[in-house]
Amino acid sequence: MNTSPDLLIVGAGPSGIITAERAASLLGLTSVLIDRRNHIGGNCYDTAFANGQLIHRYGPHYFRTDNDAIVAYLSKFTGWLPARYVVRALYNNELYPLPVNLTTLEKFYRTAHTPESAEALLASEREDIADPRNSEEVVLSRVGRKLYEAFYVGYTLKQWNKHPRELDASVCGRVAVRFNRNDAYVDHKHQVMPRDGYTRMFEKMLDNKNIELRLQTSYREINEAVTPRVATIYTGPIDEYFHYRMGKLPWRSLKFEFRVSPREWVQPCVQINYPWDYDYTRTVEIKHVTQEKRRDSVVSFEYPTDQGEPYYPVPAGENHRLYQNYLALAQEETKNKRVFFLGRLAQYTYLDMDDSMERAMALIPAIRNLL
Numbered sequence: 001m002n003t004s005p006d007l008l009i010v011g012a013g014p015s016g017i018i019t020a021e022r023a024a025s026l027l028g029l030t031s032v033l034i035d036r037r038n039h040i041g042g043n044c045y046d047t048a049f050a051n052g053q054l055i056h057r058y059g060p061h062y063f064r065t066d067n068d069a070i071v072a073y074l075s076k077f078t079g080w081l082p083a084r085y086v087v088r089a090l091y092n093n094e095l096y097p098l099p100v101n102l103t104t105l106e107k108f109y110r111t112a113h114t115p116e117s118a119e120a121l122l123a124s125e126r127e128d129i130a131d132p133r134n135s136e137e138v139v140l141s142r143v144g145r146k147l148y149e150a151f152y153v154g155y156t157l158k159q160w161n162k163h164p165r166e167l168d169a170s171v172c173g174r175v176a177v178r179f180n181r182n183d184a185y186v187d188h189k190h191q192v193m194p195r196d197g198y199t200r201m202f203e204k205m206l207d208n209k210n211i212e213l214r215l216q217t218s219y220r221e222i223n224e225a226v227t228p229r230v231a232t233i234y235t236g237p238i239d240e241y242f243h244y245r246m247g248k249l250p251w252r253s254l255k256f257e258f259r260v261s262p263r264e265w266v267q268p269c270v271q272i273n274y275p276w277d278y279d280y281t282r283t284v285e286i287k288h289v290t291q292e293k294r295r296d297s298v299v300s301f302e303y304p305t306d307q308g309e310p311y312y313p314v315p316a317g318e319n320h321r322l323y324q325n326y327l328a329l330a331q332e333e334t335k336n337k338r339v340f341f342l343g344r345l346a347q348y349t350y351l352d353m354d355d356s357m358e359r360a361m362a363l364i365p366a367i368r369n370l371l
Protein backbone atom coordinates (compact mmCIF):
# COMPACT_ATOMS: atom_id res chain seq x y z
CA MET A 1 0.00 0.00 0.00
CA ASN A 2 1.11 3.52 -0.79
CA THR A 3 1.73 4.94 2.68
CA SER A 4 2.03 8.54 1.49
CA PRO A 5 -0.69 9.14 -1.11
CA ASP A 6 -1.94 12.65 -1.75
CA LEU A 7 -5.31 11.74 -0.24
CA LEU A 8 -6.48 9.17 2.23
CA ILE A 9 -10.18 8.63 1.61
CA VAL A 10 -12.16 6.73 4.21
CA GLY A 11 -15.30 5.08 2.81
CA ALA A 12 -15.87 3.80 -0.74
CA GLY A 13 -19.48 4.95 -1.01
CA PRO A 14 -20.53 7.58 -3.58
CA SER A 15 -18.93 10.38 -1.52
CA GLY A 16 -15.52 8.71 -1.30
CA ILE A 17 -15.53 7.32 -4.84
CA ILE A 18 -16.44 10.60 -6.49
CA THR A 19 -13.86 12.49 -4.46
CA ALA A 20 -11.19 9.97 -5.50
CA GLU A 21 -12.20 10.05 -9.15
CA ARG A 22 -12.47 13.84 -9.40
CA ALA A 23 -9.20 14.39 -7.49
CA ALA A 24 -7.47 11.93 -9.83
CA SER A 25 -8.93 13.20 -13.09
CA LEU A 26 -9.03 16.94 -12.41
CA LEU A 27 -6.09 17.44 -10.07
CA GLY A 28 -3.90 14.42 -10.88
CA LEU A 29 -3.87 13.42 -7.20
CA THR A 30 -3.25 9.90 -5.91
CA SER A 31 -5.62 8.38 -3.35
CA VAL A 32 -5.74 5.43 -1.08
CA LEU A 33 -9.45 4.67 -0.78
CA ILE A 34 -10.48 2.33 2.02
CA ASP A 35 -13.70 0.70 3.11
CA ARG A 36 -14.32 -1.67 5.96
CA ARG A 37 -16.94 -3.55 3.99
CA ASN A 38 -15.91 -6.15 1.42
CA HIS A 39 -17.36 -4.17 -1.48
CA ILE A 40 -17.50 -0.69 -2.96
CA GLY A 41 -20.55 1.52 -3.48
CA GLY A 42 -21.56 2.12 0.14
CA ASN A 43 -25.29 1.75 0.53
CA CYS A 44 -25.81 2.01 -3.23
CA TYR A 45 -24.16 -1.38 -3.67
CA ASP A 46 -26.04 -3.75 -5.96
CA THR A 47 -25.09 -7.35 -6.52
CA ALA A 48 -26.36 -10.67 -7.88
CA PHE A 49 -28.66 -12.56 -5.53
CA ALA A 50 -28.46 -16.37 -5.21
CA ASN A 51 -30.71 -16.75 -8.28
CA GLY A 52 -28.50 -14.41 -10.31
CA GLN A 53 -30.86 -11.42 -10.23
CA LEU A 54 -29.48 -7.95 -9.52
CA ILE A 55 -30.63 -6.72 -6.11
CA HIS A 56 -30.06 -3.53 -4.15
CA ARG A 57 -28.43 -4.94 -1.04
CA TYR A 58 -29.12 -1.94 1.24
CA GLY A 59 -32.59 -0.96 0.08
CA PRO A 60 -33.85 0.31 -3.25
CA HIS A 61 -31.87 3.17 -4.73
CA TYR A 62 -33.97 5.26 -7.09
CA PHE A 63 -31.72 7.65 -8.95
CA ARG A 64 -33.52 10.94 -9.48
CA THR A 65 -32.11 14.39 -9.89
CA ASP A 66 -32.68 17.79 -11.44
CA ASN A 67 -28.95 18.27 -11.84
CA ASP A 68 -27.96 17.93 -15.52
CA ALA A 69 -24.25 18.21 -14.69
CA ILE A 70 -24.35 15.16 -12.38
CA VAL A 71 -26.08 13.09 -15.06
CA ALA A 72 -23.57 14.24 -17.69
CA TYR A 73 -20.69 13.36 -15.39
CA LEU A 74 -22.02 9.90 -14.48
CA SER A 75 -22.78 9.22 -18.15
CA LYS A 76 -19.04 8.90 -18.73
CA PHE A 77 -19.19 5.71 -16.66
CA THR A 78 -22.61 4.25 -17.38
CA GLY A 79 -25.51 4.10 -19.79
CA TRP A 80 -29.00 4.53 -18.37
CA LEU A 81 -32.35 2.83 -18.21
CA PRO A 82 -35.35 5.13 -18.03
CA ALA A 83 -37.00 4.39 -14.70
CA ARG A 84 -40.55 4.73 -13.45
CA TYR A 85 -40.69 4.76 -9.68
CA VAL A 86 -44.23 3.93 -8.63
CA VAL A 87 -45.26 3.48 -5.01
CA ARG A 88 -48.56 2.28 -3.53
CA ALA A 89 -49.70 2.06 0.07
CA LEU A 90 -51.82 -0.78 1.41
CA TYR A 91 -54.72 0.44 3.52
CA ASN A 92 -57.81 -1.61 4.41
CA ASN A 93 -56.83 -4.25 1.83
CA GLU A 94 -56.64 -1.76 -1.02
CA LEU A 95 -53.68 -0.18 -2.78
CA TYR A 96 -53.52 3.62 -3.03
CA PRO A 97 -51.11 5.69 -5.13
CA LEU A 98 -48.47 7.61 -3.17
CA PRO A 99 -47.85 10.50 -3.12
CA VAL A 100 -51.53 11.35 -2.77
CA ASN A 101 -53.02 12.16 -6.17
CA LEU A 102 -56.50 12.49 -7.66
CA THR A 103 -56.90 8.70 -7.80
CA THR A 104 -55.90 8.37 -4.13
CA LEU A 105 -58.44 11.00 -3.14
CA GLU A 106 -61.26 9.46 -5.17
CA LYS A 107 -60.58 5.99 -3.83
CA PHE A 108 -60.19 7.15 -0.25
CA TYR A 109 -63.26 9.38 -0.15
CA ARG A 110 -65.23 7.09 -2.49
CA THR A 111 -66.43 9.88 -4.80
CA ALA A 112 -65.42 11.02 -8.27
CA HIS A 113 -63.61 14.36 -8.44
CA THR A 114 -62.37 16.94 -10.85
CA PRO A 115 -59.02 18.51 -9.97
CA GLU A 116 -60.91 21.58 -8.74
CA SER A 117 -63.35 19.69 -6.52
CA ALA A 118 -60.51 17.57 -5.12
CA GLU A 119 -58.61 20.73 -4.25
CA ALA A 120 -61.70 22.11 -2.51
CA LEU A 121 -62.15 18.83 -0.62
CA LEU A 122 -58.57 18.84 0.60
CA ALA A 123 -58.78 22.52 1.52
CA SER A 124 -61.72 21.65 3.79
CA GLU A 125 -59.77 18.75 5.35
CA ARG A 126 -56.50 20.59 5.97
CA GLU A 127 -55.81 21.88 9.45
CA ASP A 128 -54.91 25.49 9.73
CA ILE A 129 -51.35 25.31 11.07
CA ALA A 130 -49.34 28.25 9.82
CA ASP A 131 -45.90 27.20 11.00
CA PRO A 132 -45.74 23.41 11.50
CA ARG A 133 -43.30 22.50 14.28
CA ASN A 134 -43.20 18.74 13.85
CA SER A 135 -44.07 15.98 11.37
CA GLU A 136 -47.64 15.57 12.63
CA GLU A 137 -48.36 19.25 12.11
CA VAL A 138 -46.80 19.23 8.64
CA VAL A 139 -49.01 16.39 7.45
CA LEU A 140 -52.18 17.73 9.08
CA SER A 141 -51.58 21.07 7.43
CA ARG A 142 -51.09 19.40 4.02
CA VAL A 143 -53.72 16.64 3.88
CA GLY A 144 -55.84 16.75 7.05
CA ARG A 145 -56.42 14.18 9.77
CA LYS A 146 -58.12 11.35 7.83
CA LEU A 147 -55.32 10.84 5.30
CA TYR A 148 -52.74 11.48 8.03
CA GLU A 149 -54.19 8.65 10.10
CA ALA A 150 -54.53 6.29 7.14
CA PHE A 151 -51.12 6.71 5.53
CA TYR A 152 -48.68 8.56 7.78
CA VAL A 153 -49.01 7.77 11.51
CA GLY A 154 -48.60 4.01 11.33
CA TYR A 155 -45.78 4.16 8.82
CA THR A 156 -43.89 6.77 10.83
CA LEU A 157 -44.33 4.84 14.10
CA LYS A 158 -42.95 1.71 12.46
CA GLN A 159 -40.15 3.45 10.59
CA TRP A 160 -38.88 5.57 13.50
CA ASN A 161 -40.40 3.99 16.59
CA LYS A 162 -41.46 7.55 17.36
CA HIS A 163 -44.72 9.41 17.00
CA PRO A 164 -44.74 12.01 14.17
CA ARG A 165 -45.14 14.63 16.94
CA GLU A 166 -41.67 13.74 18.22
CA LEU A 167 -39.99 14.14 14.84
CA ASP A 168 -38.83 17.30 13.13
CA ALA A 169 -41.10 18.76 10.49
CA SER A 170 -38.47 17.82 7.88
CA VAL A 171 -39.12 14.03 8.24
CA CYS A 172 -42.56 14.26 6.62
CA GLY A 173 -41.77 17.66 5.15
CA ARG A 174 -41.90 16.51 1.56
CA VAL A 175 -45.57 15.48 1.58
CA ALA A 176 -46.51 16.07 -2.04
CA VAL A 177 -50.14 16.22 -3.20
CA ARG A 178 -51.16 16.14 -6.85
CA PHE A 179 -54.52 17.03 -8.31
CA ASN A 180 -53.90 14.92 -11.41
CA ARG A 181 -53.33 11.22 -12.07
CA ASN A 182 -49.55 11.34 -12.29
CA ASP A 183 -48.46 8.42 -10.12
CA ALA A 184 -44.68 8.83 -10.37
CA TYR A 185 -43.14 8.84 -6.91
CA VAL A 186 -41.04 11.93 -7.61
CA ASP A 187 -41.08 14.90 -9.97
CA HIS A 188 -37.40 15.10 -10.86
CA LYS A 189 -36.25 15.84 -14.38
CA HIS A 190 -34.04 12.74 -14.52
CA GLN A 191 -35.42 9.42 -13.24
CA VAL A 192 -32.97 6.78 -14.38
CA MET A 193 -31.11 3.67 -13.34
CA PRO A 194 -27.48 2.84 -14.29
CA ARG A 195 -27.86 0.29 -17.06
CA ASP A 196 -25.52 -2.31 -15.54
CA GLY A 197 -26.10 -1.29 -11.95
CA TYR A 198 -24.47 1.08 -9.48
CA THR A 199 -21.57 -1.19 -8.56
CA ARG A 200 -20.48 -1.50 -12.19
CA MET A 201 -20.68 2.28 -12.60
CA PHE A 202 -18.53 2.82 -9.51
CA GLU A 203 -16.04 0.15 -10.64
CA LYS A 204 -15.50 2.13 -13.83
CA MET A 205 -14.91 5.31 -11.83
CA LEU A 206 -12.25 3.56 -9.80
CA ASP A 207 -10.49 2.17 -12.86
CA ASN A 208 -7.84 4.86 -12.57
CA LYS A 209 -4.14 4.40 -11.94
CA ASN A 210 -4.17 7.15 -9.34
CA ILE A 211 -6.64 5.32 -7.10
CA GLU A 212 -5.63 2.45 -4.83
CA LEU A 213 -8.59 0.61 -3.30
CA ARG A 214 -8.36 -1.32 -0.03
CA LEU A 215 -11.45 -3.21 1.07
CA GLN A 216 -12.05 -4.74 4.50
CA THR A 217 -9.84 -2.05 5.93
CA SER A 218 -11.01 0.31 8.62
CA TYR A 219 -9.71 3.78 9.34
CA ARG A 220 -8.54 2.73 12.78
CA GLU A 221 -6.34 -0.03 11.29
CA ILE A 222 -4.40 2.16 8.87
CA ASN A 223 -4.68 5.63 10.31
CA GLU A 224 -1.17 5.47 11.82
CA ALA A 225 0.42 3.73 8.83
CA VAL A 226 -0.77 6.10 6.08
CA THR A 227 0.25 9.75 6.06
CA PRO A 228 -1.54 11.59 3.26
CA ARG A 229 0.44 14.46 1.76
CA VAL A 230 -2.55 16.71 1.07
CA ALA A 231 -5.64 15.71 3.09
CA THR A 232 -7.82 13.02 4.62
CA ILE A 233 -11.43 12.76 3.45
CA TYR A 234 -13.47 10.98 6.09
CA THR A 235 -16.95 9.71 5.13
CA GLY A 236 -17.54 7.47 8.17
CA PRO A 237 -19.65 8.28 11.26
CA ILE A 238 -18.54 11.56 12.82
CA ASP A 239 -19.04 10.42 16.42
CA GLU A 240 -16.93 7.31 15.79
CA TYR A 241 -14.07 9.49 14.47
CA PHE A 242 -14.02 11.31 17.81
CA HIS A 243 -14.32 8.06 19.80
CA TYR A 244 -17.86 8.99 20.87
CA ARG A 245 -16.39 11.40 23.36
CA MET A 246 -19.59 13.47 23.54
CA GLY A 247 -21.94 10.49 23.30
CA LYS A 248 -23.39 8.41 20.49
CA LEU A 249 -25.48 9.94 17.72
CA PRO A 250 -28.60 7.81 17.24
CA TRP A 251 -29.34 6.15 13.91
CA ARG A 252 -32.28 4.15 12.69
CA SER A 253 -31.42 0.92 10.92
CA LEU A 254 -33.16 -1.66 8.75
CA LYS A 255 -33.06 -5.42 8.50
CA PHE A 256 -33.51 -6.59 4.91
CA GLU A 257 -35.02 -9.92 4.03
CA PHE A 258 -34.88 -11.06 0.40
CA ARG A 259 -37.31 -13.71 -0.84
CA VAL A 260 -37.29 -15.30 -4.30
CA SER A 261 -40.66 -15.99 -5.84
CA PRO A 262 -41.14 -18.42 -8.74
CA ARG A 263 -43.58 -15.87 -10.24
CA GLU A 264 -42.48 -13.44 -12.92
CA TRP A 265 -44.08 -10.52 -11.04
CA VAL A 266 -45.10 -10.44 -7.39
CA GLN A 267 -46.51 -6.96 -6.96
CA PRO A 268 -47.90 -4.36 -9.38
CA CYS A 269 -45.19 -1.74 -8.84
CA VAL A 270 -41.69 -1.42 -7.47
CA GLN A 271 -42.66 -0.45 -3.93
CA ILE A 272 -45.58 -1.09 -1.60
CA ASN A 273 -45.78 0.66 1.77
CA TYR A 274 -47.59 -0.88 4.72
CA PRO A 275 -48.63 1.86 7.14
CA TRP A 276 -50.58 -0.52 9.40
CA ASP A 277 -50.18 -4.12 8.22
CA TYR A 278 -47.23 -6.40 9.05
CA ASP A 279 -43.97 -5.64 10.88
CA TYR A 280 -42.18 -4.56 7.72
CA THR A 281 -42.62 -1.06 6.32
CA ARG A 282 -42.27 -1.75 2.64
CA THR A 283 -41.72 -4.45 0.06
CA VAL A 284 -39.67 -3.76 -3.03
CA GLU A 285 -39.62 -5.69 -6.28
CA ILE A 286 -36.60 -4.06 -7.83
CA LYS A 287 -37.05 -5.80 -11.19
CA HIS A 288 -39.68 -3.17 -12.00
CA VAL A 289 -36.85 -0.65 -12.38
CA THR A 290 -33.84 -2.78 -13.28
CA GLN A 291 -35.98 -4.29 -16.05
CA GLU A 292 -34.36 -7.72 -15.98
CA LYS A 293 -36.27 -10.23 -18.07
CA ARG A 294 -36.66 -13.35 -15.96
CA ARG A 295 -39.32 -15.78 -14.87
CA ASP A 296 -38.69 -15.45 -11.14
CA SER A 297 -38.41 -12.37 -8.99
CA VAL A 298 -36.78 -11.24 -5.74
CA VAL A 299 -38.75 -9.11 -3.31
CA SER A 300 -37.15 -7.38 -0.33
CA PHE A 301 -38.88 -6.81 3.00
CA GLU A 302 -37.66 -3.98 5.24
CA TYR A 303 -37.90 -4.23 9.02
CA PRO A 304 -36.91 -1.04 10.87
CA THR A 305 -34.75 -1.48 13.95
CA ASP A 306 -32.41 0.46 16.24
CA GLN A 307 -29.70 -2.20 15.89
CA GLY A 308 -27.33 -2.62 12.96
CA GLU A 309 -25.86 -0.42 10.25
CA PRO A 310 -26.52 3.31 10.58
CA TYR A 311 -29.02 4.22 7.84
CA TYR A 312 -31.12 7.20 8.88
CA PRO A 313 -30.07 9.97 11.26
CA VAL A 314 -32.91 10.56 13.73
CA PRO A 315 -34.05 14.15 13.18
CA ALA A 316 -35.07 15.36 16.63
CA GLY A 317 -33.88 18.42 18.60
CA GLU A 318 -31.32 16.95 21.01
CA ASN A 319 -29.61 14.97 18.21
CA HIS A 320 -29.06 18.15 16.22
CA ARG A 321 -27.42 19.72 19.25
CA LEU A 322 -25.13 16.73 19.73
CA TYR A 323 -24.20 16.83 16.06
CA GLN A 324 -23.44 20.57 16.28
CA ASN A 325 -20.98 19.79 19.08
CA TYR A 326 -19.24 17.21 16.92
CA LEU A 327 -19.31 19.59 13.98
CA ALA A 328 -17.36 22.15 16.01
CA LEU A 329 -14.69 19.50 16.69
CA ALA A 330 -14.69 18.54 13.01
CA GLN A 331 -14.12 22.13 11.93
CA GLU A 332 -11.06 22.32 14.19
CA GLU A 333 -9.82 19.03 12.75
CA THR A 334 -10.18 20.39 9.22
CA LYS A 335 -8.28 23.54 10.11
CA ASN A 336 -5.50 21.84 12.07
CA LYS A 337 -5.14 18.44 10.44
CA ARG A 338 -6.70 18.81 7.00
CA VAL A 339 -9.36 16.20 7.68
CA PHE A 340 -12.54 16.88 5.71
CA PHE A 341 -15.84 15.36 6.87
CA LEU A 342 -18.06 14.42 3.97
CA GLY A 343 -21.23 12.44 3.28
CA ARG A 344 -24.25 11.23 5.18
CA LEU A 345 -22.42 9.52 8.05
CA ALA A 346 -19.90 12.29 8.65
CA GLN A 347 -22.44 15.08 8.21
CA TYR A 348 -25.23 13.28 10.12
CA THR A 349 -27.81 14.07 7.53
CA TYR A 350 -29.99 12.13 5.14
CA LEU A 351 -28.67 12.76 1.63
CA ASP A 352 -29.98 11.42 -1.63
CA MET A 353 -27.32 10.11 -3.98
CA ASP A 354 -27.24 13.21 -6.14
CA ASP A 355 -26.83 15.41 -3.03
CA SER A 356 -23.92 13.27 -1.83
CA MET A 357 -22.33 13.49 -5.25
CA GLU A 358 -22.77 17.27 -5.42
CA ARG A 359 -21.13 17.63 -2.02
CA ALA A 360 -18.19 15.46 -3.07
CA MET A 361 -17.68 17.54 -6.21
CA ALA A 362 -17.93 20.75 -4.21
CA LEU A 363 -15.01 19.60 -2.07
CA ILE A 364 -12.59 19.51 -4.99
CA PRO A 365 -11.90 23.30 -5.03
CA ALA A 366 -11.11 23.15 -1.29
CA ILE A 367 -8.62 20.35 -1.96
CA ARG A 368 -7.16 22.31 -4.87
CA ASN A 369 -6.60 25.27 -2.54
CA LEU A 370 -4.31 23.11 -0.43
CA LEU A 371 -1.94 22.35 -3.31
Ligand SMILES: Cc1cc2nc3c(=O)[nH]c(=O)nc-3n(C[C@H](O)[C@H](O)[C@H](O)COP(=O)(O)OP(=O)(O)OC[C@H]3O[C@@H](n4cnc5c(N)ncnc54)[C@H](O)[C@@H]3O)c2cc1C
Binds near residue numbers: 010059235311345353
Ligand atom coordinates in the same frame (compact mmCIF):
# COMPACT_ATOMS: atom_id res chain seq x y z
C1 LIG B 1 -32.32 2.36 2.90
C2 LIG B 1 -31.81 3.49 2.06
C3 LIG B 1 -32.42 3.77 0.85
C4 LIG B 1 -31.96 4.83 0.07
N1 LIG B 1 -32.59 5.08 -1.11
C5 LIG B 1 -32.16 6.11 -1.88
C6 LIG B 1 -32.82 6.42 -3.11
O1 LIG B 1 -33.79 5.77 -3.48
N2 LIG B 1 -32.34 7.45 -3.86
C7 LIG B 1 -31.27 8.20 -3.46
O2 LIG B 1 -30.87 9.14 -4.18
N3 LIG B 1 -30.62 7.93 -2.29
C8 LIG B 1 -31.03 6.90 -1.50
N4 LIG B 1 -30.39 6.63 -0.32
C9 LIG B 1 -29.25 7.47 0.07
C10 LIG B 1 -27.89 6.96 -0.44
O3 LIG B 1 -27.67 5.68 0.06
C11 LIG B 1 -26.81 7.94 0.02
O4 LIG B 1 -27.02 9.21 -0.58
C12 LIG B 1 -25.40 7.51 -0.32
O5 LIG B 1 -25.16 6.18 -0.03
C13 LIG B 1 -24.43 8.39 0.46
O6 LIG B 1 -23.11 8.06 0.11
P1 LIG B 1 -21.95 8.14 1.17
O7 LIG B 1 -20.72 7.76 0.45
O8 LIG B 1 -21.97 9.46 1.86
O9 LIG B 1 -22.33 7.07 2.30
P2 LIG B 1 -22.40 5.49 2.24
O10 LIG B 1 -23.02 5.02 0.99
O11 LIG B 1 -23.01 5.06 3.51
O12 LIG B 1 -20.88 5.01 2.22
C14 LIG B 1 -20.04 5.17 3.33
C15 LIG B 1 -19.01 4.06 3.31
O13 LIG B 1 -18.03 4.34 4.31
C16 LIG B 1 -17.64 3.12 4.89
N5 LIG B 1 -17.06 3.44 6.22
C17 LIG B 1 -17.67 4.08 7.24
N6 LIG B 1 -16.83 4.22 8.28
C18 LIG B 1 -15.66 3.66 7.91
C19 LIG B 1 -14.42 3.49 8.56
N7 LIG B 1 -14.19 3.94 9.81
N8 LIG B 1 -13.42 2.84 7.90
C20 LIG B 1 -13.63 2.39 6.63
N9 LIG B 1 -14.79 2.52 5.97
C21 LIG B 1 -15.81 3.15 6.59
C22 LIG B 1 -18.92 2.33 4.97
O14 LIG B 1 -18.62 0.93 5.07
C23 LIG B 1 -19.61 2.71 3.66
O15 LIG B 1 -19.32 1.78 2.63
C24 LIG B 1 -30.85 5.61 0.49
C25 LIG B 1 -30.25 5.32 1.72
C26 LIG B 1 -30.71 4.28 2.51
C27 LIG B 1 -30.06 4.01 3.83
